[in-house]
Amino acid sequence: MSEYESNSSVDAAYDEYVMPIWKSLNVPVKRAHGCTLEDFDGNEYLDAFSGISVTNVGHGNDAVVDAAKAQLEEFVHGCSYVHPNEPVATLAETIADVTPGDLQKTFFCNSGTEAVEGAIKLARKYTGSKEIVALEMGFHGRTLGSLALTGNNAYKRGMAPTLNDVSHARAPYSYRCPDCRGDGCDSSCADELEHVIGTHTSGDIAAVVVEPVMGEAGIVVPPAGWLERVQEIAHDHGALLIADEVQTGYGRTGELFASSHFDIEPDILTQAKGIANGLPLGAFTASRKIADAFESGDHLSTFGGNPVACAAALATIEQLQDGLVEDARDHGQWLESELNSLEEKYDAVGQTRGLGLMWGVELVDPDETGPRGVAPVPDSDLASTVSDHLLEESAIVVGVGGYYKNVLRLQPPLTISREQLERVVAALDRALEAV
Ligand SMILES: Cc1ncc(COP(=O)(O)O)c(C=O)c1O
Incomplete structure (x- = not known):
């Protein structure tokens, strides 16, 4: 009571x-x-x-509650990076199956902001480069690394300095775009990214981080061709494309992942929010080649991949796929x-x-x-x-x-x-x- x-x-x-x-x-x-x-x-x-x-x-949701309860009774915690367990193994295999492209290996954490932080570390480790480009008005979390990517000083006041060497390119906010003014947008503003890399960075870019649909910016959907061009520019500069699907993932946009609305294949995809229907779980997934850049000791989370949260995630995904x-x-x-x-x-x-x-x-x-x-x-x-x-x-x-x-x-x-x-x-x- x-x-x-x-x-x-x-x-x-x-x-x-x-x-x-x-x-x-x-x-x-x-x-x-x-x-x-x-x-x-x-x-x-x-x-x-x-x-x-x-x-x-x-x-x-009954199925999620039942799955979580069953796992609670079976095994709550042993640290999933110390004690391999079935919910983590099955969920990782399922995510490899349901994510776009050849995303294959997942790291589990507890929240969206942690997923973003981990994805940046992986991109740095894989590319050997350091700098990050994110989008003006974008949101990626509140810890000092993810806050650096967040393109809105309302979240940053009094909190600087954050991570160094993060630059921001223009958001695809065509309604308020000074060039196309909402009419006949041809996504040419994606080329701004090239300009930002040329003027704001040393060129040593590890990743370009974008939300396929920008949530906190005000549900900003990029116009046709924009994301594809951003991916092309990122790759031309040897950078990875990190799709932050913390908010858009797990069915929210009418695809299991919003990246599937576009002709792109993210190199790293971050997840949280809807993944376990409210139990705290975050994740980032990469291709085998990129994921294997992480060596033993590079990253860990005590609670990450909690078996109860992973069991809830499996039940969540099953229902999302069921219509x-x-x-x-x-x-x-x-x-x-x-x-x-x-x-x-x-x-x-x-x-x-x-x-x-x-x-x-x-x-x-x-x-x-x-x-x-x-x-x-x-x-x-x-x-x-x-x-x-x-x-x-x-x-x-x-x-x-x-x-x-x-x-x-x-x-x-x-x-x-x-x-x-x-x-x-x-x-x-x-x-x-x-x-
Ligand atoms: C796109 C995106 N990335 C990261 C985050 C941070 O997630 P969390 O609040 O779980 O740390 C959010 C939260 O709103 C988000 O929308």
């Missing part, structure tokens, strides 16, 4: 004992099932954000046309964009021109007001993010029903009308 009997008692304990890391906390959760969250006052909410895009096969990825794709097509209608209906909806069940609704003040004279000015206040309205009037949880904090993020569990999605769209329509 919980000691906390109300939302306010949990909030009070947070105020007193939990470090203040976030400006506005969302609803406290006592329990969750499917796409429903229940708070400590007994209220229910439709979750359209999945705990920041994690519970892809639904909260409290949920296709469902995400179908829902995404429906959502695209619904959100396009809202974009046409409301001037304050600047752009809607996404793939599968990863959608952003960018809100703007239509009467003022935005940064660099491109597109209307981002309206972060409107985004928080709409999100509050959705929560208070319709009991729907969405995310608010984007580089300008003006993008509503719809990233529900992939198990969401069409009827529940209709509820989200109708509530969004009402909220936009009301505010």
Whole structure:
């Protein structure tokens, strides 16, 4: 029985004992099932954000819970790098099977940021080079290495110095691109990467790190040909392409991995979030040739590849392959046309964009021109007001993010029903009308 009997008692304990890391906390959760969250006052909410895009096969998924429970009883920990065990072996083999290209060997850790850190070490070890290029507005985590790659100083203030020798190239954010201004983008801005390597680096590049769809930047989907050109430039410079699929992986975009939407083969692919439906697990996977650059002692994690988390991951992948990825794709097509209608209906909806069940609704003040004279000015206040309205009037949880904090993020569990999605769209329509 919980000691906390109300939302306010949990909030009070947070105020007193939990470090203040976030400006506005969302609803406290006592329990969750499917796409429903229940708070400590007994209220229910439709979750359209999945705990920041994690519970892809639904909260409290029976198969995942059963697999984790069975493994809990069998064997919880021995350090998977000291004691080889079946969940790690089976999961590594499964990942080799389901990831794109010839990605073959996996290192397991506990989070997305750790996966990114490990991938950088591997790229350095394999190439013998040191420097990294990432994207402006990209997000790769909060530890000092991954924070260096994160292209947004909102996350870095007061935290420098981070890793040296990281440069940033322009993000494929065509809606706010000063060159193509959203019209007739031909992805030529990918060539900017060549310019950045030429001007900001010594040329000793270990990796170019990209999110195939940029999550925290505001669900930025690169235009056709962009990622392919970035891969080409990276390889021309002897650098590896690291696809950070921490947020896009495991079915989120209507493919098991978002890299499959493009004609690329990542050299290293990072994973976390949806991999184990909420149990802490991160991973990075590389081809045999690249992975074997790591020698004994180069990398390790005490909890990495925890058998319980790996058992949960296996159950998660099984269900994703059993129709949920296709469902995400179908829902995404429906959502695209619904959100396009809202974009046409409301001037304050600047752009809607996404793939599968990863959608952003960018809100703007239509009467003022935005940064660099491109597109209307981002309206972060409107985004928080709409999100509050959705929560208070319709009991729907969405995310608010984007580089300008003006993008509503719809990233529900992939198990969401069409009827529940209709509820989200109708509530969004009402909220936009009301505010
Ligand atoms: C693309 C990407 N990489 C890395 C991370 C960091 O993951 P974690 O919060 O699990 O450390 C995130 C988290 O949002 C992410 O979206």
